[in-house]
Amino acid sequence: MTATLYDSSNGLVEYSYQGEGPTLLLLKGGHSSRETDLSHSGLIYEGYSLLTVSRPGYDHTEVSTGRTPEEFAQTITEILDQLEIEDVTVIAISSAGPTAIALAVNHPYRINKLILEAALTTAWNPKTKRQARLFFGRGGKVIWKSIRLMLKVSPNLAVKQIMSSLTTDSVDDYVSKLSSNDRQFIYDLLLSSRSGKGFMLDINHKVLDMSQIKVPVLGMYTQKDKSVDYSNALSLQSNVPKCEIYEVKSDSHLIWIGENATNVWKKRLEFINN
Template sequence: MKRRVETITFDGGTLEYSVTGKGTPILVMHGGHSNCYEEFGYTALIEQGYSIITPSRPGYGRTSKEIGKSLANACRFYVKLLDHLQIESVHVIAISAGGPSGICFASHYPERVNTLTLQSAVTKEWLTPKDTEYKLGEILFRPPVEKWIWKLISSLNNAFPRLMFRAMSPQFSTLPFQRIKSLMNEKDIEAFRKMNSRQRSGEGFLIDLSQTAAVSLKDLQAIICPVLIMQSVYDGLVDLSHAHHAKEHIRGAVLCLLHSWGHLIWLGKEAAETGSILLGFLES
């Protein structure tokens, strides 16, 4: 995928970002372990005349971790980015662990947000220090260990893509692998391999873990733009309670429950429906 990748510096902090496509601007808040090279769901949007701006969130890619001292501070930098690009307002798509960033941005800068789409998104406190996943995340996904973890995963995935998909996909779903297999596309294996090849945690995932509780009811209730919430009923990473929580507290929000095989709603036999629903919302 062709994209322009640049960095800008404000107040001593560096923000990395990419721009791909031409047309109506969309600002994407990528999920955990990702960066400005994210690409899930991008092709359909670009083909329909959208431009996608993806900042590497704090601690990811070349973006300074200091920008992420709070969600509000990070959002201040996203505003600076839009000003730099001379963009007045955008559609916002917030994915997975990028959910809190999208919520904060939409609630604090309503004049800059046309719509907000939450995809498989964290909308309240997620993992806590008491959770095993949190403890493992702090060990495995902190520098410099995370670099070697992702190198190992990438190497294994490149060498044994089908085996790794079978081993790892159940982490993203509540379904057993045989059910995942019945709902997946053959292209999912390659998309999964590419995902694991571009992922890194940097300092970003630890920041994500520490900030999910920073999303308040006040933030959700302050959002005034149209909101679409999309999540698979089989999501194995982010509990469905997050989608229902957002629906309950964001005025007028539309909840769309999907039947894709798991957290990665851009994959599987239902992927076309995911794209169609999103485009319909953006164009309404």
């Protein structure tokens, strides 16, 4: 998708906007770049416009546009105003959860529905923060360069290393059951991943009081997600008044692949359309 840079009151924001019809706002997760596509681009062919906004520290979006979810939620409303978009359905992935929640809590009139896909609704635990700083802090570029090199030399080993942090199953069993399309999905994901300065912001994000969310919410989670624990789904369900949890029968954080991927797609569309 062609990227656009918008000069907001707090700095540059990168976004892409394509399609025709009601607008869906897509907020990608941690390590995701403009090239990362977890299949959501297909929503354009379902009769929707897709507004994809790169979060602070990712792509060309400057950190100054929002060091906290609340700050960036305000910046997003500037983009909506610039594009003359009254309201949107928000789709938030993984680490983008707190930003989407801040948007729903502080700017409820700009959102009509919220979809959280394997998204964080709780703060990061200290152990995960330490690991994140170790691997994706100053040495983040080296880590991703090594992963991409490993994909060329030993793709199976590269996939196993990444998936070991995303599935509660035996990683050997998980990888052995991947279809060729699912394996390609993971390759493309790894090739497009960048931490930038964004991931170090993500790990310090706090979640606002979700009981203040008034719009309908759909949360899609799997119990086998090692990265975003299922407790995030339970927290969402217990705090948000209008909330539906769809338990995905997926074997990892990557709920967009595998045998249940079609059901995830159908459930998302059903929620958007109704």
